Every structure is written in C-alpha cells, then in structure tokens.
Amino acid sequence: MPDVSLLKMLGRRLFTTLCARHRLRVPERVPCFCYSVVGTNNDQLLRQQIDSNIQTQDDQHELRQMLRTIVDTHLANGQIFFVPWANDRAILTLLSPFKQLTAQGVSLEFLIDACTKSADLFVTLTKxxxxAIKxxxxxxxxxxxxxxDAMRFYAKRADGLDSVSADSIQQRLSVFLGRGILAGAQxxxxxxxxxxxxxxxxxQTMDMFWEEISGFFAMSDMxxxxxxxxxIxxxxxxxIVEIYEYIYFHMGIESDELTESTNWLNLRLxxxxxxxxxxxxxxxxxxxDPKKPQLKKENPTASRIFDVSDLEFATKVGCVSHEEWIVFQDLRKLEELLSEKERPYERVLPAMRKQFERKVKEAVEKEAGEL
Known part of the structure; x- marks a missing residue:
C-alpha cells in the first residue's frame, strides 16, 4: 500500500509545476461567491468583482430595511400594505425603482420620508x-x-399624473417647447x-388652439x-376668439396690454x-384715440379691469359703491332678456376697424357719460 503522505506531496509538486508553467494561480476562495482560475494580471479585477457583489448585497439589505420601515410606518398610521417578503424575485422588482433613484443620488432617508408622507407616491413607485422614473x-x-423636487411635485398631484403616461406628459410639454418656450426656468x-x-x-387639440389664435398676437405676446x-x-x-374680438375692437385694448391680464380668459363675455x-x-x-394718447393713460389697464374682485372693481376702479354695481348688473340682465339681438355685440371685420372706431367716437361725443 503506497504511502498516502508521499502521494499528497507528489501531487502538490505536480500541481505547482503545472501552475508555474501556465502562469496560473488559484485565488483564495470566498464563501458564497463563485470563483474561477484567472490570470495573475486579473487578480485586481476579481477583487473588484467580489467587492461589488458584497456592496450589492449590502445595498439590497439597506433597501429592504427601507421598504420595511415605510410599510411599518404606514401600518402604525392604520394603512396596510401587503409585501411578498418571502418572494425574493418580487422584492427585487419592488426595490428596482428605489435602487434607480439612489443611483441618481437620492438618499434612503429622503425616500423613507417622502414615501411615508405620501402613500400615493409609495403606491406609484411600487406598482x-x-x-414613474420616466x-x-x-x-x-x-x-x-x-x-x-420631482418626487415632491409628483406627490402633490399623484392622482392626475398617475392617469397619464410619461410619453403624453412629454407631448404636452413639447406643445410649448415647439412655440418658443425654453426648457428649464421658463x-x-x-x-x-x-x-x-x-x-x-x-x-394635438392644445397645439391647434395656439395655432388658431397665433394671428391675434405677436410672437412675444404669445x-x-x-x-x-x-x-387657455x-x-x-x-x-376665446369672441371675447378677444370684443376686447380688441370695442374696448380698444391691444394684445400686448391684454397679455398682462391673467383673468380675462376666466370671465364670460x-x-x-x-x-x-x-x-x-x-x-x-x-x-x-391714437391722436389723444392721454386718454389711454387715464383709462384703467386691462389687469385693473379684469383681475380684481367685484368689490374692488366697483369701489377702486369705478369709484362708486358696491351696491350701485350690483344694481347695474341686475338692470343689464333685464335688458338682455328683453333684447331681440341675435348677437351680444356687433362683429367687426378687421378691414372695417377704422370705420368702426370713428362710429364709436361719434357716439361717445353725443353721450353725457354719466351713470
């Protein structure tokens, strides 16, 4: 029977000789990780791979703890979320968006805070x-x-934003980007x-709207x-066109002044x-009157006319009591009921504007201008 110790020694020498001939070396075995025989020059790459695997396991553990903290916090507040803790594949899927956010620099502390404060945001990220990342x-x-910032913004409007896709949001923004609004601050x-x-x-309807009214406004005013x-x-x-035509032709307010008002489009004609x-x-x-610019200076601006409450309009702009303004509105409604006009005001073609302005001036000169 051969000596066992002698056979082991001969085997080690033979293995060492073969490794030296092929410049190979067996790396130190690391439990729980697969390994292979690699070239001596790739030892650093192997160590990086091992470190990366360890880091990945650490990250997954932290993300699991984060997920458990969020679920437990909601449970303490009376809201129950069922999480398949025993299904590793399902858990990895749930954690995927959170992992992407941490890769963008979002801290786990922020994710915990945001998702515990907004159950809607948490549901969106997990479902x-x-x-949501898009x-x-x-x-x-x-x-x-x-x-x-994006997560805070989303949390406040989750119901509406959940109802549309990322592509449709991009399309809506592209409507404005395509008409001169700059990405970023604007x-x-x-x-x-x-x-x-x-x-x-x-x-598509939004873009058609801007196209329809582009003839009324200069690019800067648009x-x-x-x-x-x-x-709008x-x-x-x-x-909107009917309201604009009245303001432009009957009130003489130009488009550059009208764009300073933010409420005119919220008022009925x-x-x-x-x-x-x-x-x-x-x-x-x-x-x-272009020949009398002082008249325009004395007129209240479009924002003063349209952007104030009824009380302020009557007392600060019209300089009368609020009660007089209420009585005037009631009388006007009665006149409208008795009127047989098909349209609330006379339509003016652009080519007839000068003639219409002369008619308005003549009518103003005949009236006393008293309430």
Missing amino acids: NGRE KFTIFVECLEMTYE LKMLVKRWPDILFMGNP KKLMLNSPQ CLLDVEE EQIMARHEFLLKTGKYTFP
Whole structure:
C-alpha cells in the first residue's frame, strides 16, 4: 500500500509545476461567491468583482430595511400594505425603482420620508415604478428640477399624473417647447402657474388652439400669454376668439396690454361687457384715440379691469359703491332678456376697424357719460 503522505506531496509538486508553467494561480476562495482560475494580471479585477457583489448585497439589505420601515410606518398610521417578503424575485422588482433613484443620488432617508408622507407616491413607485422614473426624469430634464423636487411635485398631484403616461406628459410639454418656450426656468414657471397642464387636455387639440389664435398676437405676446395663462389652450377656441374680438375692437385694448391680464380668459363675455359698459357710464373709461394718447393713460389697464374682485372693481376702479354695481348688473340682465339681438355685440371685420372706431367716437361725443 503506497504511502498516502508521499502521494499528497507528489501531487502538490505536480500541481505547482503545472501552475508555474501556465502562469496560473488559484485565488483564495470566498464563501458564497463563485470563483474561477484567472490570470495573475486579473487578480485586481476579481477583487473588484467580489467587492461589488458584497456592496450589492449590502445595498439590497439597506433597501429592504427601507421598504420595511415605510410599510411599518404606514401600518402604525392604520394603512396596510401587503409585501411578498418571502418572494425574493418580487422584492427585487419592488426595490428596482428605489435602487434607480439612489443611483441618481437620492438618499434612503429622503425616500423613507417622502414615501411615508405620501402613500400615493409609495403606491406609484411600487406598482408602476418604471413609468414613474420616466416622469421624474422628464421633470428633471425639462423643468430644471432635482429628483427630490420631482418626487415632491409628483406627490402633490399623484392622482392626475398617475392617469397619464410619461410619453403624453412629454407631448404636452413639447406643445410649448415647439412655440418658443425654453426648457428649464421658463417651462418650469409655466408648469408652476398651471400644473394641470401636464395631464389635462389633448396635446394635438392644445397645439391647434395656439395655432388658431397665433394671428391675434405677436410672437412675444404669445409667449407671454403662454407663461401667464397656459390653461387657455384647454378652453373653447371660438369662445376665446369672441371675447378677444370684443376686447380688441370695442374696448380698444391691444394684445400686448391684454397679455398682462391673467383673468380675462376666466370671465364670460357677458361679464367683460358689463364691466366695460359700467366704466363707460361712470366716465372712467374712454375708447382710446391714437391722436389723444392721454386718454389711454387715464383709462384703467386691462389687469385693473379684469383681475380684481367685484368689490374692488366697483369701489377702486369705478369709484362708486358696491351696491350701485350690483344694481347695474341686475338692470343689464333685464335688458338682455328683453333684447331681440341675435348677437351680444356687433362683429367687426378687421378691414372695417377704422370705420368702426370713428362710429364709436361719434357716439361717445353725443353721450353725457354719466351713470
């Protein structure tokens, strides 16, 4: 029977000789990780792979703890979330969007705070995390936000933003980007003014609206209108055109002044006509005359006429009591009921504007201008 110790010694020498000939070396075995015989020059790569695997396991452990903290906090507040803790594959899927956010620099502490304060945000990230990350990225790239800002913004409007896809949000923003609004601070100001623009309306209809009214406004005025009143593109274009024509032809207010007002589009045509007629009766408004610029200076601005409450309009703009303004409105409504006019005001073709202005001036000169 051969000596066992001698055989082991011969085996070690043979193995060492073979390794030296092929410049191979067996690395130190690490429990729980697969390993292979690699070249001497790749030892550093192997160590990096081992470190990466260890780091990945540490990250997954931290993310699991984060998920458990969020679920436990909601449970303490009376809201139950069922999580498949025993299903590793399902847990990894749930953690995937959180892992992407941490890769973008979002801290675990922020994720815990945001998801415990907003159950809607937590549900969005766990049910449709991939789509949510796309939306966050759009906000970051187009609206000059951080990922933390994007999550806070989303949490406040989760119901509306959950109802649309990331692609449709991008299409809505592209409507404004395609008409001169710059990505970043300008687009952020527009969305801040009316956040619902991200999920309300049809992108094609919105773009057609801006195309329809582009003939009334210069490019600079169009941009100002978009920034101050982006929600206008969700309204009926025919109603807006009718209101604009009255303000432009019958009140003599130019488009550059009108864009300074943010409330004119929220008023009905009857309300605008009532305010205009009331100011004419009280002598506080005169149809502008290019030959008499002082008249325009004495007129209240469009924002003073349209952007104030009824009380302020009567007392500060019309310089009468609120009760007189109420009586005037009641009498005007009665006149409308008795009137047989098909249209509330006379339509004016652009080519007939000068002739119409002369007729208005002649009528003003005949009236006493007293209420």
